[in-house]
Amino acid sequence: MRKIIYTIVAIALIVWAGFTLAGNKAKQEAETAIVAQKNISVAVRIDTVKTEIVKTDYRANGNFIPLQDLKLSSERGGQVVKVLVHEGAKVSIGQTLAVIKPDLYSVELETAEAAYQTAQKDAERFESAFQTGGVTQQQLDQARLQLQSAKARFNQAKINLGDTYVKATINGVVNKKHIEPGTVVGPGTPLFDIVNVSKLKLKVNASENQVATIRTGDQVAIKAGVYPDKEFKGKVVFVAAMADESLNFPVEVEVLNNNDDIRAGMYGSVIFSSKEENKTPVTTISRNAFVGSVSNNEVFVATDGIARLTKIVTGRNFGDKVEVLEGLKAGDIVITSGIINLEDGAKINIVK
Numbered sequence: 001m002r003k004i005i006y007t008i009v010a011i012a013l014i015v016w017a018g019f020t021l022a023g024n025k026a027k028q029e030a031e032t033a034i035v036a037q038k039n040i041s042v043a044v045r046i047d048t049v050k051t052e053i054v055k056t057d058y059r060a061n062g063n064f065i066p067l068q069d070l071k072l073s074s075e076r077g078g079q080v081v082k083v084l085v086h087e088g089a090k091v092s093i094g095q096t097l098a099v100i101k102p103d104l105y106s107v108e109l110e111t112a113e114a115a116y117q118t119a120q121k122d123a124e125r126f127e128s129a130f131q132t133g134g135v136t137q138q139q140l141d142q143a144r145l146q147l148q149s150a151k152a153r154f155n156q157a158k159i160n161l162g163d164t165y166v167k168a169t170i171n172g173v174v175n176k177k178h179i180e181p182g183t184v185v186g187p188g189t190p191l192f193d194i195v196n197v198s199k200l201k202l203k204v205n206a207s208e209n210q211v212a213t214i215r216t217g218d219q220v221a222i223k224a225g226v227y228p229d230k231e232f233k234g235k236v237v238f239v240a241a242m243a244d245e246s247l248n249f250p251v252e253v254e255v256l257n258n259n260d261d262i263r264a265g266m267y268g269s270v271i272f273s274s275k276e277e278n279k280t281p282v283t284t285i286s287r288n289a290f291v292g293s294v295s296n297n298e299v300f301v302a303t304d305g306i307a308r309l310t311k312i313v314t315g316r317n318f319g320d321k322v323e324v325l326e327g328l329k330a331g332d333i334v335i336t337s338g339i340i341n342l343e344d345g346a347k348i349n350i351v352k
Helices: 002-038 103-131 137-162
Strands: 042-048 050-052 058-073 078-083 096-100 165-167 172-177 190-206 219-224 227-239 249-256 267-272 282-286 298-303 306-311 313-317 321-326 333-337 348-350
Touching (some): 042 298, 058 172, 058 313, 190 267, 282 333
Parallel strands (some): 042 348
Antiparallel strands (some): 058 190, 058 267, 078 096, 172 190, 190 249, 219 227, 227 249, 298 306, 313 321
């Protein structure tokens, strides 16, 4: 019995020792991995902070929106019996796009027309009778009032019947069709999305310094992201009189789209040309140096093989360059590529 107990204890000790050794090995491997990770250098590209005379033209980015964007809804309820256009079809003002079953409204129109004709005849008889003293002024006024009411109901019935023929109210393209023959709709049911892209608007923001040089009617150059080598002509059609919450001023630029080269929703840029030449050198860095975006005002500075996260104060935007007011000086080295893998104090390996 004692021998069996010794055997069990011995086995338990062996198992415990095995788990302990395995745990120590895993811990050592994890520590080794952490040390190795700390010693890894992140590959980056760099650029030098410069003091230079730059062109004061600046670029603002935004998305193209259609000149008109209409969600056409049903005026009357009923069953759709015809859909006369498809998605992508070009339509013009007054063109019939769909027909809602008109039977009920046709009957209402016939009834209203008959009532109107009867009221006309009654009013004519009362007019004649009044001339001869056959009816009183009150009776004549009542007949005239009934005629007006009957005419109003007749006109409304014509409108109701006309509304069963769904017509385009703008020129444009059917971007989306929400109905098919047989669909039952009610007043306000969405039927078609129509966009007018013969002209597009590019909505951008301008800073306090930039907006001072922008005027409604100014001719500007437009770039579309999908056509980097092509330039479009635009015209400033709106400049906000008050800044938004971010202290920027919304600006709208209109651009002709005769060949449908640009589509609503595409990314674009407007290039504003300064009316005054800048001859004073300014400190600049590459736009690519910013962590996240230019508005974050943070960059990584390369110092003795280490990336140092640095807060700066920026000024004007010169396209691919940004003015630096505080935080950097000419000759400083900033990181422009590999930023996503960096943290403050990380080791770096500069590549060309």
